Amino acid sequence: xxxxxxxxxxxxxxxxxxxxxxxxxxxxxxxxxxxxxxxxxxxxxxxxxxxxxxxxxxxxxxxxxxxxxxxxxxxxxxxxxxxxxxxxxxxxxxxxxxxxxxxxxxxxxxxxxxxxxxxxxxxxxxxxxxxxxxxxxxxxxxxxxxxxxxxxxxxxxxxxxxxxxxxxxxxx
Numbered sequence: 001x002x003x004x005x006x007x008x009x010x011x012x013x014x015x016x017x018x019x020x021x022x023x024x025x026x027x028x029x030x031x032x033x034x035x036x037x038x039x040x041x042x043x044x045x046x047x048x049x050x051x052x053x054x055x056x057x058x059x060x061x062x063x064x065x066x067x068x069x070x071x072x073x074x075x076x077x078x079x080x081x082x083x084x085x086x087x088x089x090x091x092x093x094x095x096x097x098x099x100x101x102x103x104x105x106x107x108x109x110x111x112x113x114x115x116x117x118x119x120x121x122x123x124x125x126x127x128x129x130x131x132x133x134x135x136x137x138x139x140x141x142x143x144x145x146x147x148x149x150x151x152x153x154x155x156x157x158x159x160x161x162x163x164x165x166x167x168x169x170x171x172x
Contacts, residue, residue, distance in 0.1 A: 018069075019068045019069060021071055021124075021125075021126070021128070021129075022047070022066060022067070022068025022069060022070075022071050023047075023068055024128065024129070025066050025068070025071065025073065025124060025128075025129035026047045026066040026068060028128075028129050028130070028131065028134070029049070029064060029066055029073065029129065029134055030049065031131075032131045032134045032135070033049060033051065033064065035131075036135075038051045038053075038062075039051055039052075040064070043063075043065075046065060047065065047066045047067075047068050048063060048064060048065035048066070049063070049064050049065075050062065050063050050064075051064075053077065053142045053146075055142060055143070055145070055146030055149070056146055057146050057147075057149040057150050058080050058146070058149050059080055060077050060078060060079065060080055060142065060145055060146070060149075061077075061078045061080070062075065062076065062077050062078070062138075062141075062142065063075070063076040063078070064076075064138070066129075070123075070125070071123065071124050071125040071126070072121060072122065072123050072124070072125075073121060073122045073124060073129060073133075073134065073137055074119065074120075074121045075119070075120045075121065075137050075138050075141050076117045076118070076119050076141075077117060077118045077141045077142050077144075077145040078115060078116070078117045079115075079116040079117065079145065079149060079152055080149075081153075081156070082113055082114035082115050082116070083109075083114035083115075083116060083152075083156055084114065084156060085114065087155060087156045088109075088111065088114065090155045090156075090161065090162050091109065091114075091116065091152065091155055091156060091162075092109050093162035093163075094151060094152060094155045094162035094165055094166060095107040095108075095109055095116065095152075096162075097162055097163065097166040098148050098151070098166060098169075102144065104120055104140040104141075104144075105118055105119055105120035105121070105140060105141050105144060106118070106119060107119075107148070116152060117145075118141050118144055118145040119141070120137050120138070120140055120141035121137065122136075122137045147169065148169060150165075150168075150169070151165035151166060151168065151169045152165075154168075
């Protein structure tokens with residue numbers, strides 16, 4: 001595609017200085033995760049970390065990534081188990097019902113393997129990614145997954161319908 005641009009420059013003309021804010025954000029993310037006790041493990045060939053979070057309802061695997069080129073932070077929280085194929089329909093209905101009304105982030109479902117995750121993200125283009133912004137991205141994600149995890153499990157293994165499980169969690 002001729003004439004493509006990135007940040008107002010022709011594609012392919014990026015320099016290290018173009019990614020300064022993204023690289024600083026990655027360093028800030030690393031420092032925040034260390035200071036906050038997350039024990040982050042770098043992911044090879046990505047500006048990302050994986051770690052675990054133990055909530056009230058189980059332990060989840062987390063993945064934090066900085067897209068240095070786009071100046072974006074993505075944070076994912078994966079449920080501790082994948083949905084059995086026989087429950088895909090009910091799990092997707094549950095996640096759709098859960099997503100309705102969520103203010104920060106959303107649930108995602110991978111039909112190829114049954115993975116369930118929660119995603120929270122932030123575009124920090126042209127601003128510094130601060131520890132507070134990181135906290136405001138990460139903690140809603142882990143708390144939402146932890147809140148809805150019993151419902152996910154009850155739909156997969158407890159014989160509950162998606163509607164019953166959501167009503168128990170959301171108090172309706």
